[in-house]
């Protein structure tokens with residue numbers, strides 16, 4: 451959606467038009483819920499983040515400056531709401547001042563099981579899907595937000611940077627760290643072969 | 652397995668240098684010259700070749716992950732909380748079980 455398309459809607463929102471509010475929700479609620487669900491990892495918290503996002507968007511619509519699109523602006527509000535909530539729930543995963551460049555030591559690949567060409571059904575198993583979601587949940591929240599916006603929601607590097615108030619280079623470096631961590635984890639998981647629940651430690 | 656491991660130890664510094672370019676490499680946004688360098692290295696380094704393949708596969712798997720739908724009940728409560736209840740219309744909800752998160 452271009453900024454141009456937004457401007458009519460923004461004008462109506464700023465004028466307090468109820469139908470415009472409803473349109474904003476209809477246009478974006480599904481996407482924001484998806485983001486919230488991936489960030490929070492459970493439906494209850496995701497719904498809270500969804501409601502919080504639109505409540506605070508409605509409250510601050512007067513401050514909306516059309517440098518960003520409405521969509522990026524909402525992503526930004528939603529990510530902040532999610533991070534704030536995560537900070538309360540799991541402070542150890544969301545240090546506010548996470549160093550942007552940590553020693554590469556923990557990024558160096560250690561698991562070299564080549565799972566890229568496993569039969570497709572291995573990736574479609576419910577177990578594998580659940581493992582992929584758990585892997586997102588266990589990323590530090592600052593990496594998780596970048597990964598979700600870029601690789602799950604498909605935002606560009608620039609849009610992600612705008613939504614998270616990060617520099618382009620910070621987005622790239624966090625995305626790389628997130629992807630390497632996920633790769634490491636999936637390589638470990640798939641190296642164990644198809645999982646038979648009773649025998650898995 | 653152990654020979655691969657030894658080779659990795661041997662090239663560790665080289666591998667580490669390429670690590671940060673791999674993201675741009677798998678996205679196809681890396682400068683051509685550096686691409687050729689990485690490809691030459693992958694030809695002799697199994698570990699880096701595997702990391703590149705599995706990194707690309709990881710990204711593909713997440714991009715293909717089915718996206719959860721917004722349940723109508725959640726949508727309805729959202730409209731209510733926002734004082735927009737009269738504007739609520741149920742969305743198209745698929746018959747499938749929404750994919751579970753936990």
Ligand SMILES: [Zn+2]
Nearest residue numbers: 662666696699
């Ligand atoms: Zn290498």
